[in-house]
Amino acid sequence: MKKIAGLLFLTFLLNSCDDGNLVQEDIDFEDFTTQKCSTNNIIYKINDKEALILEIPSTNFVNDPTADNSPRTLNISATSNRVVYRFYNGTVSADNICETIQPATPVVVDQWSATSGTIQITTTAVKTTNTTDNSTKITGYNHYINLKDITFSIKNGEQTFRSLPFGNYTTTTTSLPFNFEKVLTKCSNSNTIYDFKSFEAIMLDIDPSLIVNEVTTANSPRTGLIGTSTNKLTYRYFSGLLSSSYFCNATTPTTPTLSEEWNGVSGVSGSNGIIEVTTTTNGPNAFKHTITLKKVSLKKGNSSFTLGDSYILGELFTTN
Structure with a gap:
C-alpha cells in the first residue's frame, strides 16, 4: 500500500512541475489582425478570449526599411516596452484593452507579464506598381514584430520562449502627389x-x-x-x-x-x-x-x- 501511495505522490509531483514548455504551442497570434489604441501606444491582437498586448512608443515604428538581418531591437521590461498576455472569461473587444474605464465583462482571469527579452522589428516598404509605366509608389510600411528570448512571470514561476512571433503591424505614410504643371x-x-x-x-x-x-x-x-x-x-x-x-x-x-x-x-x-x-x-x-x-x-x-x-x-x- 505504501508503495502505491508513493507512486501516486510521485506522479502528482511530475504532473505539477512546470517544464517551461507546457503552453508554448498555445500562444499563436501571428495570423490575427494587429489593432492599435487611438489614445496611447498600445498595439494588440485578440484571439477570442485571449489578448497579446504590446506597449511600444510609436517612435519605434520608423517609416524606413531596416537593413537585411538587422531588425530594430527594444529591451522588454516591466515598465517600458511592456508585453502582456491576458486570459478573459469571455470574448474580448477593443474596449477591454484601450478604454480607461474598462467594461465590467469579460473579466481578466489570468495575466502573464513579460519581465525580460527583446522586441525585434523588421520594417519593409509597402509598394504599388503602375503596370503601364512601371512607376512605383510607397503606400505604407510593414513592421514585422518578433519577441525574442522573452520570459513571462506566471502563477507557478516563469515561462520562456526563444521566439514568439507577434506578426505584422502596418503604418501609413504621406502620399506624395507629384501633381506638377510641368x-x-x-x-x-x-x-x-x-x-x-x-x-x-x-x-x-x-x-x-x-x-x-x-x-x-x-x-x-x-x-x-x-x-x-x-x-x-x-x-x-x-x-x-x-x-x-x-x-x-x-x-x-x-x-x-x-x-x-x-x-x-x-x-x-x-x-x-x-x-x-x-x-x-x-x-x-x-x-x-x-x-x-x-x-x-x-x-x-x-x-x-x-x-x-x-x-x-x-x-x-x-x-x-
Whole structure:
C-alpha cells in the first residue's frame, strides 16, 4: 500500500512541475489582425478570449526599411516596452484593452507579464506598381514584430520562449502627389531648374551642356546621368504652401517647414537614371527644352521608389 501511495505522490509531483514548455504551442497570434489604441501606444491582437498586448512608443515604428538581418531591437521590461498576455472569461473587444474605464465583462482571469527579452522589428516598404509605366509608389510600411528570448512571470514561476512571433503591424505614410504643371523655371544665378505646386517641389541641378539653344535631331536627344553633384535631382514635400521666393537663394529658407526630402539615385549609363533633353524652336530665337527622366529612382534613407520608364519632368523655355 505504501508503495502505491508513493507512486501516486510521485506522479502528482511530475504532473505539477512546470517544464517551461507546457503552453508554448498555445500562444499563436501571428495570423490575427494587429489593432492599435487611438489614445496611447498600445498595439494588440485578440484571439477570442485571449489578448497579446504590446506597449511600444510609436517612435519605434520608423517609416524606413531596416537593413537585411538587422531588425530594430527594444529591451522588454516591466515598465517600458511592456508585453502582456491576458486570459478573459469571455470574448474580448477593443474596449477591454484601450478604454480607461474598462467594461465590467469579460473579466481578466489570468495575466502573464513579460519581465525580460527583446522586441525585434523588421520594417519593409509597402509598394504599388503602375503596370503601364512601371512607376512605383510607397503606400505604407510593414513592421514585422518578433519577441525574442522573452520570459513571462506566471502563477507557478516563469515561462520562456526563444521566439514568439507577434506578426505584422502596418503604418501609413504621406502620399506624395507629384501633381506638377510641368513648366520649368531656371534660376538666373545657378544651373538649378525647378517646378513647384502647393506643398511640393522638384529641382534639378542640371549640367549646362544639356540646355543648349540648338534644335536636337530626331531620336537624338542630349543625354546625361543623374548624379550626386552634377544633375542632382531633389524632391521636397513641405508642411506649408510654397512660393517662387523659396527658390534660387544662396541659403535655403527655413519656411515653409520641410517634411520630406528625396534625392535621385545615381544613374548607370545605358540602364537607369538617365536624363534626356529634346530641343525644338518656339518662335524666333526662342526654344523649348523638354526634359524627360528615364528609369529614375528617388531615395530617402533606405526607402526608394521609381518614377517609371519615362517621366516628363517638364518644359524649359529659353531665348537667344
